[in-house]
Amino acid sequence: MDTPNPLAHGNRLQRAYYRWALPYYDRFGHQDPMLRERVELVDVYLYSRRGLGAWAAWLLCLFGGAAWLHGGGMGLAPALGVPTLIMVGLSIALLGVWLRPQQKPTRIVGGLIGGALLGSVSVLVAVSFGWGMQGKSLGLSIALQALSASAGTLIPLGLSFALLLVGVARAGRAARESQLARLQLVAERDAAARAAAEADLRLLQAQIRPHFVFNTLATLQHWVDRRDERAGPLLRELTGFLRRSTELLGRNTAPLADEVQAVRHYLAILSARLQGRVQGEVHVALGLETEPLPPGMLLTLVENAVQHGLEPKIGDGRLRVEAGREPNGRWWLRVDNDGLGLAPDVADDVGLANLRQRLRHHFGERARFMLQARAEGGTRAEILMAP
Incomplete structure (x- = not known):
């Protein structure tokens, strides 16, 4: 379901039922x-206030049928037993065609024939039991009379039952097709959003990295023209950097x-170009090396810190990339810089807006991104990943 099952947070009986039904779900x-x-949708309907009308109708049919049979001379026990069998069978059949509307029509017809035979046997058993309670024996002629007398009731009921099953099956197929269409639409939207996010990332990298390169x-x-020995390491x-x-x-x-590794190359190039004015360091806790990230995300944070925090700053600057894990399993990734800091009216640029969107598509609610000013000056960009 798109939303959590409300039975899980309902009253005591609803919560108990949800715990019992969860393995079956x-x-x-x-x-x-x-x-x-x-x-789950059927259960939410039946075991909430919305389903009270359905339960009331079910019990009304049960007790109404029992009263009609008992008034016709049948004993109380069989008068209750026959409608109970019929109502239970009808409910199971209706749930079956609703939950499995794609099943073949021949199965529905087979179920109807089986139901008719079961109903006939039920009538014979009920009549036999009723006559036995009165000390009488049931002969063949009496049985045939009972069947012929009940045919006027069973045939219309059987036809009505058949029409009801066919109608529910058609409604179930329509609901299933609508459900498939909705899921397909959601998948297409997610794919389109992910493609747009990747396209935005590539556009951003195309705008920033050629300038840097x-x-x-x-x-x-x-340096080559001057035969500077720093040219080789650079x-x-x-x-x-380009390979990574x-x-x-x-x-x-x-x-x-x-x-x-890509960030280390980037910082080494930046330090060489700016003659040490920007110093960077990277510390990653053991065990985090294999944690997955959308490609280029860490580099985007570092580039953003350099472009908006360190390059405009007068004097030297420091940048620190750090990753660690908390005892509860959550891990974090931080990019700190002691640059100019956040402007009062700061807003996400294309890169950071793209980053938030990519985190949401890859990790959903597990990931959270924060951008905040540091007390000692500069800015911290942090990604928190729940276990």
């Missing part, structure tokens, strides 16, 4: 997720270790 969910949803190439060319870092960045873009998720 899970079993249905393994067979067919849509079947579980339909079963061109500046680095200009510095590299200058070229190696640039090659590593290209590999990350082709994945759905990337381990934190690969993200960190």
